[in-house]
Amino acid sequence: MILLDIFTFSGRLHPLIVHLxxxxxxxxxxxxxxxxxxxFGYLQQAVPLTLLTGFIAAVLAAxxxxxxxxxxxxxxxxxxxxxxxxxxxxxxAGLLYFSTTEFFLKEIPVPRPLFSALLTxxxxxxSYSGHQGAGLTHGHDYFTMQVLLKQERPKPANLESALLFxxxxxxxxxxxxxxxxxxxxxxxxxxxxxxxxxxxGGKTGAAVQPGNLDSSELIRRVMLDPNHKDFMPADGKPPLxxxxxxxxxxxxxxxxxxxxxxxxxxxxxxxxxxVAAQYLGFSPAPAATHxxxxxxxxxxxxxADTTLLGNLRKAGLTVRLMLxxxxxxxVTLPAGSGIPAANVKTSILPLAKHIIWLNLSxxxxxxxxxxxxxxxxxxxxxxxxxxPVTDKICGQLTELKHLEAANLNETGITATGLDQLKKNRAxxxxxxxxxxxx
Amino acid sequence: xxxxxxxxxxxxxxxxxxxxxxxxxxxxxxxxxxxxxALALGSLLGNRLFSNAPKPVIGNASxxxxxxxxxxIPHFAPKAKRVVYLFMAxxxxxxxxxxxxxxxxxxxxxxxxxSVRNGQRLTGMSSGQALLPVVPSxxxxxxxxxxxxxxxxxxxYTAKVVDELCIIKSIHSEAINHDPAITFLQTxxxxxxxxxxxxxLSYGLGSDNENLxxxxxxxxxxxxxxxxxxxxxxxxxxxxxxxxxVQFRSGKDPVLFLNxxxxxxxxxxxxxxxxxxxxNQLQNxxxxxxxxxxRIAQYEMAFRMQTxxxxxxxxxxxxxxxxxxxxxxxxxxxxxxxxxxxxxxxxEKDVKFVQLYHQGWxxxxxxxxxxxxxxxxxDQATGALITDLKQRGLLEDTLVIWGGEFGRTVYSQGKxxxxxxxxxxxxxxxxxxxxxxxxxxxxxxxxTDDFSYNIVKDPVHVHDFQATLLHLMGIDHERLTYKFQGxxxxxxxxxxxxxxxILT
Numbered sequence: 007m008i009l010l011d012i013f014t015f016s017g018r019l020h021p022l023i024v025h026l027x028x029x030x031x032x033x034x035x036x037x038x039x040x041x042x043x044x045x046f047g048y049l050q051q052a053v054p055l056t057l058l059t060g061f062i063a064a065v066l067a068a069x070x071x072x073x074x075x076x077x078x079x080x081x082x083x084x085x086x087x088x089x090x091x092x093x094x095x096x097x098x099a100g101l102l103y104f105s106t107t108e109f110f111l112k113e114i115p116v117p118r119p120l121f122s123a124l125l126t127x128x129x130x131x132x133s134y135s136g137h138q139g140a141g142l143t144h145g146h147d148y149f150t151m152q153v154l155l156k157q158e159r160p161k162p163a164n165l166e167s168a169l170l171f172x173x174x175x176x177x178x179x180x181x182x183x184x185x186x187x188x189x190x191x192x193x194x195x196x197x198x199x200x201x202x203x204x205x206x207g208g209k210t211g212a213a214v215q216p217g218n219l220d221s222s223e224l225i226r227r228v229m230l231d232p233n234h235k236d237f238m239p240a241d242g243k244p245p246l247x248x249x250x251x252x253x254x255x256x257x258x259x260x261x262x263x264x265x266x267x268x269x270x271x272x273x274x275x276x277x278x279x280x281v282a283a284q285y286l287g288f289s290p291a292p293a294a295t296h297x298x299x300x301x302x303x304x305x306x307x308x309x310a311d312t313t314l315l316g317n318l319r320k321a322g323l324t325v326r327l328m329l330x331x332x333x334x335x336x337v338t339l340p341a342g343s344g345i346p347a348a349n350v351k352t353s354i355l356p357l358a359k360h361i362i363w364l365n366l367s368x369x370x371x372x373x374x375x376x377x378x379x380x381x382x383x384x385x386x387x388x389x390x391x392x393x394p395v396t397d398k399i400c401g402q403l404t405e406l407k408h409l410e411a412a413n414l415n416e417t418g419i420t421a422t423g424l425d426q427l428k429k430n431r432a433x434x435x436x437x438x439x440x441x442x443x444x
Numbered sequence: 445x446x447x448x449x450x451x452x453x454x455x456x457x458x459x460x461x462x463x464x465x466x467x468x469x470x471x472x473x474x475x476x477x478x479x480x481x482a483l484a485l486g487s488l489l490g491n492r493l494f495s496n497a498p499k500p501v502i503g504n505a506s507x508x509x510x511x512x513x514x515x516x517i518p519h520f521a522p523k524a525k526r527v528v529y530l531f532m533a534x535x536x537x538x539x540x541x542x543x544x545x546x547x548x549x550x551x552x553x554x555x556x557x558x559s560v561r562n563g564q565r566l567t568g569m570s571s572g573q574a575l576l577p578v579v580p581s582x583x584x585x586x587x588x589x590x591x592x593x594x595x596x597x598x599x600x601y602t603a604k605v606v607d608e609l610c611i612i613k614s615i616h617s618e619a620i621n622h623d624p625a626i627t628f629l630q631t632x633x634x635x636x637x638x639x640x641x642x643x644x645l646s647y648g649l650g651s652d653n654e655n656l657x658x659x660x661x662x663x664x665x666x667x668x669x670x671x672x673x674x675x676x677x678x679x680x681x682x683x684x685x686x687x688x689x690v691q692f693r694s695g696k697d698p699v700l701f702l703n704x705x706x707x708x709x710x711x712x713x714x715x716x717x718x719x720x721x722x723x724n725q726l727q728n729x730x731x732x733x734x735x736x737x738x739r740i741a742q743y744e745m746a747f748r749m750q751t752x753x754x755x756x757x758x759x760x761x762x763x764x765x766x767x768x769x770x771x772x773x774x775x776x777x778x779x780x781x782x783x784x785x786x787x788x789x790x791x792e793k794d795v796k797f798v799q800l801y802h803q804g805w806x807x808x809x810x811x812x813x814x815x816x817x818x819x820x821x822x823d824q825a826t827g828a829l830i831t832d833l834k835q836r837g838l839l840e841d842t843l844v845i846w847g848g849e850f851g852r853t854v855y856s857q858g859k860x861x862x863x864x865x866x867x868x869x870x871x872x873x874x875x876x877x878x879x880x881x882x883x884x885x886x887x888x889x890x891x892t893d894d895f896s897y898n899i900v901k902d903p904v905h906v907h908d909f910q911a912t913l914l915h916l917m918g919i920d921h922e923r924l925t926y927k928f929q930g931x932x933x934x935x936x937x938x939x940x941x942x943x944x945x946i947l948t
Contacts, residue, residue, distance in 0.1 A: 300520055300521055302521060324652060326525075326652060327518060328518060328521050328522055328918065329518055329520070329521045329918075330516075330518075334521055336525070338652075338794070362521075363841070387840060387841070389837065391836075391837065411837070411840050413837035413840070415835075415836060415837060435837075435840070437835070437836070437837035439835040439836065439837075
């Protein structure tokens with residue numbers, strides 16, 4: 007397992023290493039050709055060493071290249087051409103170096119022009135091999151006139167002129183799938199850049215069965231559990247979004263996987279049209295019907311220093327996280343804690359805007375102890391029951407514009423205080439059980 | 445006691461030789477493998493060995509993933525902080541409680557039309573009947589509360605709090621017999637083996653009161669035990685066992701052996717437990733069995749319960765008016781009424797999930813004779829629990845749930861006589877209600893047809909109910925998962941939609 011991973015790792019270095027022999031061998035030819043000139047005659051001495059370095063680098067590149075070829079699903083023919091030419095290249099480079107050694111020259115002296123010709127031939131072979139290799143990585147149409155002259159299909163100007171396959175489905179496949187499924191790097195023998203390739207499919211058969219989602223391998227793969235070994239896109243590449251999936255599915259099912267279907271021909275009532283419009287940027291994202299939207303008070307700051315939470319806990323308060331973002335807290339001081347209000351105050355105030363529910367029930371706090379309540383401006387539920395507070399506390403509570411429920415059971419509250427609370431329209435429920443207000 | 449307490453804990457007695465040897469071998473392997481393939485191992489184990497995250501245990505290699513899942517909770521701002529689930533085991537009839545069907549009076553005795561039955565399978569108990577005679581409720585209904593909701597006369601106290609309830613008449617299940625149906629409601633699957641709702645919540649949300657279990661179960665002693673209950677209904681399934689429901693016995697001593705035995709003052713128990721924990725940890729360092737962690741947690745919980753439980757079950761300080769509110773049974777520990785009162789006290793202490801079970805609703809025959817008493821045994825205390833929670837302000841953040849595992853048939857099982865009938869199991873629709881935190885009060889959701897046989901509006905599947913319950917507690921039911929035997933499980937399996945229309 008570990009060995010295998012080292013192989014993968016080294017293999018992926020091939021595209022880097024491969025440039026070393028290219029550089030060295032070119033340099034060897036350059037030195038060799040320049041040495042014919044009188045000014046640079048001395049460069050001939052450098053040719054053997056440069057060539058030797060090029061040979062070693064070529065061998066390394068060939069080994070790493072072989073490791074890479076074990077892992078990737080490359081086009082077999084192109085790979086073979088690259089492999090054979092690459093290995094020959096390394097071998098010939100070695101032979102040429104050997105021909106410059108004294109040992110060899112003693113036996114068979116190589117005439118200089120012949121050596122230069124052979125070296126030039128080596129560079130030609132290298133160009134061929136390099137071209138094949140580049141084709142594997144970037145696709146065989148990467149470096150052709152065809153690509154140069156190819157007309158990009160312009161982005162449709164409006165929804166009515168857009169075509170389902172050409173403007174929606176194909177671009178999705180191009181961005182999400184074509185990285186691996188294209189000519190030259192057709193993993194699983196599958197090419198997803200054009201319609202014939204999609205319909206032809208790969209190793210496991212057709213990628214798409216027109217009108218039949220269940221037997222469309224492409225759909226099955228992208229809908230698997232992301233941890234499944236067959237899941238696509240593989241290796242943690244960005245998966246299809248649910249909208250993209252809907253669009254491709256609709257094209258297969260209703261569009262019968264045919265090209266040229268105009269979005270204009272789809273009635274407005276069909277939901278997919280809105281999805282396509284959104285994909286093409288012609289309409290804003292619709293409110294998703296399955297999402298749960300909660301009315302969260304926008305005044306709550308998104309985050310806070312998390313060490314402050316530790317301080318709250320250290321002060322003896324129980325802290326329950328209500329939401330991560332914005333950070334909403336439900337803070338409880340256990341009843342009968344014996345912790346002085348001053349300590350509660352100092353640990354709570356730095357997080358004042360994050361306290362959404364607060365329970366100080368049964369702690370013997372008086373009105374004066376609780377002078378910090380009005381600072382908790384985002385508080386929604388407050389429990390002060392079983393504390394000796396009086397009507398005086400109500401002044402602070404009327405300032406809390408988000409306070410929904412106030413529990414004043416078993417306190418010194420009276421009807422006067424309750425009347426005062428009515429001024430705060432936000433308060434919907436006040437509990438005054440076992441008080442004089444009843 | 446002894447002065448070698450500060451030394452590294454490694455008892456050198458023959459009893460421990462095997463453990464010590466294994467610990468030694470383990471160390472050796474860890475160290476050498478670190479030496480050889482540091483680079484490669486680093487890439488494989490890196491974030492486990494060198495991070496501060498808790499070390500995953502053997503047999504639980506997905507420890508990191510679990511931490512990630514738990515860290516993301518809460519997914520929503522919760523409306524409810526605690527749940528009390530009043531489980532009416534046996535399948536209460538919707539016809540004699542909440543689903544008023546006056547049309548049936550005219551159809552009394554007529555065979556259930558095939559167009560209504562629509563191929564529904566019947567249980568073996570009534571499938572042999574030549575006739576499936578439709579039978580209306582033997583009991584009258586009246587409208588109650590500001591919401592003018594129809595409630596059976598058998599539930600006068602529930603009727604008084606009807607404006608607090610969100611009555612769902614369109615719950616439907618997939619199982620037609622007790623065991624699979626009750627297991628389905630509790631765990632989301634008809635077959636045993638998955639965690640109960642309370643265990644999921646306990647696992648996902650942790651505890652708000654470390655001195656009491658997070659999930660407590662109370663079973664009424666004053667109910668006819670016509671259908672059995674079993675501990676796996678509140679079991680932890682594949683979750684670690686500290687998340688299982690803790691059943692309090694229905695009697696004077698809800699938890700046994702909390703008192704110290706005679707002649708022992710308990711002074712050094714803490715020390716004893718600390719030593720036991722060390723022994724367990726030594727064991728755990730070799731075997732890495734999560735159940736050892738669970739056992740350590742349970743011993744510590746038991747120790748804390750020695751003081752917390754006597755405190756919470758003590759009803760000495762409750763005034764007479766409380767007992768009057770909950771009804772005559774409430775002074776007799778272990779009855780439904782006393783359990784309701786105890787549930788309120790547990791909720792006051794922030795116990796997260798309290799589940800009551802009350803059996804005896806399986807009225808295959810003699811329904812008119814048995815139903816009034818059955819309803820009476822729960823009605824007053826149920827109403828009282830709502831009233832009590834409400835006046836104390838606890839209904840703000842407590843969710844109350846009432847319901848059984850399925851409904852009952854519109855046709856009479858057995859012979860229909862002017863005064864007698866029975867009703868068989870019916871999974872296609874039944875009534876449950878919720879009240880309190882986050883649900884709309886005083887509404888009725890969902891409708892059934894004139895036979896209360898099929899749902900005609902707003903069906904709520906059991907998984908939808910479970911998804912809604914988790915949602916109210918701040919959890920996205922699709923994201924609270926636990927990987928077990930190669931598959932990630934969740935309470936709602938692969939289904940469930942939050943019933944948004946009943947949320948406030």
